[in-house]
Amino acid sequence: MTLSLSDPAWYPIAxxxxLPFRHVYQGQLLGRELAVWRADDGNVNVWENRCLHRGVRLSIGINEGxxxxxxxxxxxxxxRSAGCTYIPAHPADAPARRIQNKIYPVAEAFGLVWSAAQDSDNIERPFAPFPGAESGQWFPLRPMPVNAAPEDVLAGLATLAPDDRPADSLPGLALRLGDVVYFVQPVDAGRAVIRxxxxxxxxxxxxxLRHYNEMLSKLRDRLERAAAKKPAPEPLAPAFDKVSADLATMPDIAIPRGNTIPVVVKRKWTSADGVIGFELAAREGHLPTFQPGAHIDVHLPNGLIRQYSITNGPGELMSYIIGVKQESASKGGSKVLVETVRQGDMLAISEPRNNFPLRRDATRTVLIAGGIGITPLLSMARFLDKSSLPYELHYFTRACEQVAFRGDLEALHGTVLIHTGLPRAEIGTTISTALGAWSQAQHVYVCGPSAMLESVRTTAAAQGWPDEAIHFEYFKNDKPIDDSSAFDVELARSAMTLHVPAGKTILEVMRDAGLTVPSSCEQGACGTCLTTVIEGEVDHQDVYLNDSEKAANTCMMTCVSRAKSARLVLDI
Amino acid sequence: MTITLHDFELSGNCYKLRLLMSILQLRYDIVPVDFFPGREHKSDAFLRLNPFGQLPVLQDGDLTLSDSGAILAYLARRYDASGQWFPDDPAVTAEVLRWHAVADDITATASAARLALGFDYPFDLEKTQAGAHRIFRIIDEHLWFGEKSGRDWLASPAHPTTADIACFPYVMLSEEGGISRQDYPALRRWTDRVRRIPGFIVMSGIFPAGPALPAA
Incomplete structure (x- = not known):
């Protein structure tokens, strides 16, 4: 039997x-080096042992849980996903969601961790227990690495059988000697591990354990002496996939509404007075990588699309948990979710997007939430918590009963201050004290009702916080939109000029002209339709850009903003 | 009294002393010795300090000491009030000294391979690498059975000793000598534990481990 790089069989690799917690194990299967680590939730990850960035072995990396x-x-x-969640050299940006390391399938059974040289997205041969596996309460021996060809190691194991009771062959590189089962892990053409x-x-x-260890050590020494007399086999030469084209080149403009993911409402519960929690689980496997501050579009049964922040902590990809505000005045968005969607229902969601990225290089991080605005900030607090980074979370609600995700907040280790029922004036002074004076590398993140965001933004600015240290996310744009102007837009890349009449948005005019452009909330809050402005003066009407970004006049939201000049040139 | 370490930044044997002194929170001065490429450790001035022409040398007041294992024992006996790093118990002392000798064997093999690959030393690379693998196999087995019986460290006490400090650096630097630790999972886990000792410091080629899982 010769080893094949494309052998899809499952072999034990550890x-x-x-795999104790917070450790990274270095493994190898059929010539492919593996970084194997157990997350704090018990899940075992088997990844290609190289960072996508510079190719450094991930097995010398740090398992942060x-x-x-x-x-x-x-x-x-x-x-789970091996998706990139943070790039320290770009602390203010969310990494592209395509940055995802190569992962191998994994199974943990009989005290062993198994993997296979298969595409983890498309497992052609699922893990199956070895014949007779169900009859034992298996107890693993100390693994024995051997510098010899895996097939020779298997043959060597067979020689341990007494003459009157030969070894039973098992599928793959395995055999049974009496009631002991041995697997040979094909590390490489000339290396194996007996498990x-x-x-x-x-x-x-x-x-x-000592007895078997001694026996296998002797076998190892014998096999290695024999192997030393033979020419060493050529090591397997796995082809390392090049970094995928969509990572190495400029991607096409993503169409956020194009790809949806079906999810099941696994749990629906009242998290607080007026806040309903939804746990949305993947139908199989895990959901895509997200970063703290990210949100998803939820496609509602009535055709509406609404954005909700993910509250999860790092690496929690089996389901997303969102919080939905029960609004009496809702025009049918949240109302449909709250009133008609039930546990067990299917929904479609978008891949996570992040317009509210969290820096992890701050010396002080202040998180300020108002009402349902707690959702992205809970996720941020969880990420900071896991990395033992300092933060202060201020959560304002009108009443005690309105404190959502209370249990999750209590599980945090940072400074969590819940302010309930403060009169308006006192909210102002509390925010002012919470912010304090700004100094280098301090950042504040705020999410909540518009009035609160305005208050935090003006207070922070008054206390010396620069725009780039104030991060905010509006749920919606409460400002009245003035769409009375009429002007021309020249689309530089598409080589066309369109007229935008009063009463229509740039986005609508572009769509009418047959262009596909990304958008999501279409009220100037989410940031999806952000477009580079080449020429012309923008009439900003969104709540996504901060004042310095607006003043710079280099980008705009085409869903609500318009032109003060007669003509705008856009990079579309 | 002032402690002075005659030190080469890339030397694992010098790093052993920096590591223990950091753990014991000792203040010391450094005199850099140009081991490579200057070969200053063979200069007349250095040979007056240590006729064997080897780093490190440590001076404590009027005392001049050489040999990293001997100095580890000295520092522990002299400055470790807890007595844990070089315990008094005769059997444990023997055990620790046994590992100091293993550390010297690691220097003769893993460190020699590193000098051959990175510092142009005319050592037999294949022989030194094979020697390192032979030692790592034995340590891995020792540590693996240790884990099964609740012993986390090289010597038997329930805490680290200079045995761990002495063996650690050239195990961690083995890959610079082309010696993979892939086949020694218990050895790799032990390096995590050493790197989590309070006061741990790094050197070039030795990376920190993240924090352990907080106790629930």
Whole structure:
């Protein structure tokens, strides 16, 4: 039997005990090096052992519990998806969601961790227990690495059988000697690991482990002496995939409404007075990577699309948890979710988008939430918490009963201050005290009702906080939109000029002309339709850009903003 | 009294002393010695300090000491009030000294391979690498059975000793000598534990481990 790089069979690659929490195990299967780590939720990750950035081995990286951090430039990759969640060299930006490391399928069974050289998105041969597996309470032996060809190691194991009771062959590189099962992990053409399983925990475990260890050590020495006399086999040469084209080149403009993901409402509950929690789970496997501050579009049964922030902590990809405000005056968005969507229902959501990215290089991070605005800030607090970074979370609600996600907040280790029922004036002074004076590398993140955002933004500015240190996310744009102007837009890349009449938006005019342009909230709050302005003076009407960004006149939101000049030139 | 370390930044044997002194929170001065490429450790001035012409040398007041293992023992006995780093117990002392000798074997193999690959030393690379693998195999087995019986460190006490400090640097730097630690998972886990000792410091080629899982 010769080893094949494309052998899709499952092989053990580690013992379960090899993967304590906060450790990264270095493994190898069929010539491919693996970084293997257990997240704090118990999930085992088997990834290609190289960082997408500079190719450094991830096995020397840091297992932070929910993210793996590369030792070289600190790129973080999420538990389960291996999607990149943070790039320290670009602390203010959300990494592109296509940055995702190569992952291998994984199964944990019989005290061993198994993997296979298969595409983890498209597993052609799912993990199946070895014949007779169900009859034992398996107890793994100390693994025995051997510098010899895997097939020779298997043959060597067979020679351990007494003459009157030969070894039973098992599928793949495995055999049974009496009631002990041995697997040979094909590390490379000339390297293998013997992984044995006893059918039950022996009475004197240490003595038994010593006994088998001694026996296998002798076999190893014999096999290695024999291997040394033969020419060393050529190591397997796995082809390392080039970084995918959509990562290495400028991607096309993403169409956020194009790709939707079906999810199941796994749980729906009243998180607080007026706040309904929804747990949205993938139908199979895990959901895409998200970063703190990210939101998803939820496609509602009545055709409306609404944005909700993800509250999850790092690496929690089995389901997204969102909080929905029960609004009496709602025009049918949240109302439909709250009133008609039930546990077990299917919904479509978008991939997560992040217009509210969290820096992880601040010396002080202040998180300020008002009402349902707690949702993105809860996620941020959880990320900071996991990395033991300092933060202060201020959460304002009108009444005690309106404090959502209380249990989750209590589980945090940072400074969490809940302010309930403060009169308006006192809210102002509390915000002012919470902010304090600004100094280098301090950042504030705020989400909540418009009045509160305005208050935080003006207070912070008055106390010396620069625009780039004030991060905010509006739920909606409350400002009245003045669409009375009429002007021309010249689309530089598309080489066309369109007339925008009063009463129509730039976005609508572009769509009418057959262009596909991304958008989401269409009220100037979410930032999806952000467009570069080449020439002309913009009449900003959104709440997404801050004042300095607006004054710079280099970009605009085409869903609500218009032109003060007769002509605008856009980079579309 | 002032402690002075005659030090080469890239030397694992010098780093052993910096590491223990950091853990013991000792203040010391450094005199850099141009080991490579200057070969200053063979200069007359240095040979007067240590006729064997080897780093590190440590001076404490009037005392001049050489050999990293001996100096580890000295620093622990002299400055470690807790007595944990070089315990008094005769059996444990023997155990720790046994590992100091292993550390010297690691220097003769793993460190020699690193000098051959990175510092142009005319050592037999294949032989030194094979020697390092032979030692790592034994340590991995020792640590693996240690984990099964609740022993986290090289010597038997329930806390680290200079045995761990002495063996750690050239294990961690082995890849610079072309010696992979992939086949030694228990050895790799032990390096996590050493890197989590309060007061741990790094050197070039030795990276920090993240914090352990907080106790629930």
């Amino acid at each position: 013992s379960s005990d090899d 929910a993210e793996l951090k590369c030792q070289y430039h600190g790129w973080r990759y999420a538990n 044995g399983l006893l059918p039950s925990t022996p009475a004197d475990a240490t003595q038994a």
